[in-house]
Amino acid sequence: MRTVSIINITSYTALELVRLLAQHPEFRVVSVIGRSAVGKRLEEIFPHLRRLPPPSGQQTPGVDPALVITEEPAQTDLAFVCLPHAAAASAVERLIECGIKVVDLSADFRLHESEVYEEWYTHTHPAPALLKSAVYGLPERYREQVCHSQLVANPGCHSTAAILALTPALVAGIVGPNVIITSITGISGGGRTPALSYHYPEANEDAWAYSLAGHRHLPEIVQELEAAAATGGHPVEGGLRLTFVPHIAPMTRGILSTSYAELRADDQGHIPANEELYALYRDFYANESFVHVVDQAPHTKWTVGSNHCFLYPIVDKRTQRLIVVACLDNLVKGASGQAIQNANLLCGFPETLGLVGLGMVP
């Protein structure tokens, strides 16, 4: 059993950590931190936890609803940091100094180059010295590194979907540098702070595109897809030409990401057929517990509440383009579930521990 703390408990990613950790057999939340709610019990700010008794026969419930929120974290084995960028880096620095393992759900340690970070986040990186030791926490790509790390940078939700969708094609060298990604997200991705855009009467029965001038998940997608291509021995000359446009649809959870890339003929002038593509993807993820390659268009609903990601690769025969549709729950595989997957690795537990729930259909 390991003790954990959750920093910024009033966020949705923290709340989702609570839900998942409540059933985790090896993690015990002993410290919850939140400036705006110091002194309150967990069940006071999240009333659905009120009066829930410990599960019968379980001596150490994963989460105690009577836990009191504090301003500073206790010394624990591991900490989940759910702060916004910049604030996260400062908190991470102190936790690392205390010898605490950290899964940081912010963007602060995802980009390897502080220059790129500063271009996109428009402020100086608060803890650049830690960038080198941080691991990009996509276990399907960096499982070994995560196991031996102290600091994991948990990927963005759109990024997780996009990178899982295109990595097999880039590693195999079957696509060129022109990539377009359309991503649709549920509204919980926008966080827990009320705003007019997310006010129910505005957001219900509405869909819109946002961040058309450039979304901050773009540089981490570029970084990871270029790395994938290099890994496969097919580095992207001149760099990836990526256009990424996120959209919002009126639902609480879910990422539906559709990626388009130009298929390249191999040395014999051959373009992969659907079956070859499908086999390539299935083989690539054959040993993964959470990434499933399917032969029909997946639904975000399949993933609700679960850590599973579904991928559907297909050739657009008219244009010889690759299309990959990816689905996941933005709060689970796109955030808190993946954070626990990383925490399991950091602590030497089986990667799927506490994460075996199926999607909630209907």
Added chain:
Amino acid sequence: MRTVSIINITSYTALELVRLLAQHPEFRVVSVIGRSAVGKRLEEIFPHLRRLPPPSGQQTPGVDPALVITEEPAQTDLAFVCLPHAAAASAVERLIECGIKVVDLSADFRLHESEVYEEWYTHTHPAPALLKSAVYGLPERYREQVCHSQLVANPGCHSTAAILALTPALVAGIVGPNVIITSITGISGGGRTPALSYHYPEANEDAWAYSLAGHRHLPEIVQELEAAAATGGHPVEGGLRLTFVPHIAPMTRGILSTSYAELRADDQGHIPANEELYALYRDFYANESFVHVVDQAPHTKWTVGSNHCFLYPIVDKRTQRLIVVACLDNLVKGASGQAIQNANLLCGFPETLGLVGLGMVP
């Protein structure tokens, strides 16, 4: 470990059993029955189960997605019957004859009197001989009887909310016979068969009342509330005068039930104050794992995907009426979760086994 079968796998209650049993440590689904899908694998009709590997290190997954659907059930320790009324009774009869324990999710064995059944369901009861041995499967009321039974009649979703909401008041004798219950349900309560009323463009952004001439959950609510009053030594003279009107709101899951009754003065002419009422309810459910008395209006969202029920009793001071608001997930505490709670009791397992999940918020 006990083997179980699920009869009528293409229903929502069956699908929810699959989701919950996939994480149950002691039940293993070995037989799934569905006329319209015979010969198909479970993952073919429910593609979100496709390619899900058994959780790492777990030798006997609760549910194998490759299980083939059959026409007739195998001999198992227990069966969940998800058929519509009438069809259910016939299936139950055969299962009981084979010595299989049964949790019947239909209405066929909920009413003690076959005459009442025939009045409301307008056909002869197919297996009246079993009515006597069947137990109404509300564990908070009939825990002992369920433990020693072979056939459990799982309550209706509206009924579970209404009965849990009013039982403490009727047992205590603090209310009279005039009762009105308004219940709001999510649309999954209407089942998995498409119909114009539940077609998304019709049902979205719509609310309506239904079954105004009399809903079939009414007689089981009357039966159980009158029984509660009698249990408490305050039998309802002349019978309960219950009006029950169900409504549909545009959401997938959730029951929000609001009950109104006339508070009665005691021998000293005293009407309970809010604090007394609250104490009465808290004491009544003090030892229950799934029923929680709270001091603010509960939300259906608190219960989504979980077996928890929240109750909020309050006095309407202007009129001296009792109001009780109840929330639960119609597919879990209102159907499949309660069915597993009953199955746990039938098999001698802890009542909460496999049912400790929290509500999914947001």
Added chain:
Amino acid sequence: MRTVSIINITSYTALELVRLLAQHPEFRVVSVIGRSAVGKRLEEIFPHLRRLPPPSGQQTPGVDPALVITEEPAQTDLAFVCLPHAAAASAVERLIECGIKVVDLSADFRLHESEVYEEWYTHTHPAPALLKSAVYGLPERYREQVCHSQLVANPGCHSTAAILALTPALVAGIVGPNVIITSITGISGGGRTPALSYHYPEANEDAWAYSLAGHRHLPEIVQELEAAAATGGHPVEGGLRLTFVPHIAPMTRGILSTSYAELRADDQGHIPANEELYALYRDFYANESFVHVVDQAPHTKWTVGSNHCFLYPIVDKRTQRLIVVACLDNLVKGASGQAIQNANLLCGFPETLGLVGLGMVP
């Protein structure tokens, strides 16, 4: 043609007035007032109005999207006041002094007695002298008085549904004083200011009851139902014993109100049958353009965007209770549409002018 101003343009009721008045042939919005948006053009705060040209051939568009928001209203023929209570009364007082006809959408002039107002709104009435001359703006009840008034108090959304639903029964004297009303509203009823309760991820897939200690629409319902009973020569002795509980469902618009009352036998001991009840209701509203008595349970969707209200009265045969289901759009017949209906009467126009749109189905 009459000029109108809209006070507090950043509210949903004001926005709905803009939508409806844009097609009104006789009203022209020439002044829009909003403290938080002074100096901005209408199309800047409501971008869906941006660049909309005047309808072809129409010289005087009902609303000009380039209209600049001001701090104080201009002198117009009529003003719609969309301010919250208290602020509304002060504004109304100044408008009345300027000889402007006023439709006040707040609660400030709905209650005849300032003591009742002060009990429910917990502050001194800012303009008690105007209470006498104000008319409760339910045209189906007070058409003549509205025609000859300068100040109309537009009813609340829940109140409109409840009063239209029960007035025929109280006028006819067929029900007793025990009344229970359950009302379900869409979320736009809560206004345009973001709050956690109405944040999309919280409010989506959720339903809850609110104001259980007493909702402010209760006293106006009591006032109007008691008046209806007195009008019919059947005054409610001892006063109406009304319990009113509003609920929220996850939709943008719509009120679904279900009322319950005890039917009384007449002198011959006769209780009305469904046909008699239906005839009573149809006759009562026979000459109304916006109130429709139907013989099946109505849907809120039938009313979306329209000024229509549907009523379905039915006898609960088991208990001899009257049930009436009412549906309307809370922003139209429940607010801005009714305000225009009143404004038409105030100005001597046909009552239905600019209000003939059908409900948007689907």
Added chain:
Amino acid sequence: MRTVSIINITSYTALELVRLLAQHPEFRVVSVIGRSAVGKRLEEIFPHLRRLPPPSGQQTPGVDPALVITEEPAQTDLAFVCLPHAAAASAVERLIECGIKVVDLSADFRLHESEVYEEWYTHTHPAPALLKSAVYGLPERYREQVCHSQLVANPGCHSTAAILALTPALVAGIVGPNVIITSITGISGGGRTPALSYHYPEANEDAWAYSLAGHRHLPEIVQELEAAAATGGHPVEGGLRLTFVPHIAPMTRGILSTSYAELRADDQGHIPANEELYALYRDFYANESFVHVVDQAPHTKWTVGSNHCFLYPIVDKRTQRLIVVACLDNLVKGASGQAIQNANLLCGFPETLGLVGLGMVP
């Protein structure tokens, strides 16, 4: 005043025609045809029309709710055909022979080449002789031809958005042949026939891509975009390389279409800046009543219930790609509203007659 008939009244496009025509001053629906509902009155199948009286003082209501549904159309001035493809062509042939003007909402007369039609619709064209005289009913492109036609092929919903979004760029010759279009649609686009995919509990809180092997709106988009390029003197050499992927989001109405194309340098090596692009688009649609070029990402909600389309063109500076976001209501500008716009032109009425309603926000 002109008489019109609506063929296949039980479809959503027909129902939307009824809603819009009910307020049209010059069209009168005198004949409604629907095989499955012959003999019923309009208000019986659409109960929200029940008992609606004619608007006060209007002698000839646009639609009479008591109209009886027939099997064959009457002789009218104009007919709206809402049948599925193939059935539509046969009906259109008979109507044209009777000298009736026709707006066909099906796909049967959208494609100029019967070979292309037969490739995509996999059956022989039922009335190829009419293809030549049919006009593609996008008034912003073919206004003059529509005015002088007898048969208008009303465009598809996705197609309308995509063609309006990219036409200015192709006419101006600023983009190359590589085009990717992602389109998100509300569920009413799938029609009124219930199916499991559109069953509320399945479709709510879900998003998915469909028709990945090729959607039938693709060939009409290609046809019209290639024609636009040719019109502008910049024919697409080798043909447009279009990938088009439609997605479904959980809402009733709305199309959100995002198009991507490669910007081409002009002879001076210049790539348009945002301001130039915006000016190009504004000028192109300067005289249009229903197409609005805006400088922020538009929302589908802005268009709900209205015939307006909003376009937002922007340069992706990193990749020199053009992005255009388009929003419209699939049932109005994407179907029935555009059909009335075409009918107005066919009959010599002002194009905007009966179509001036604003989007319903919220």
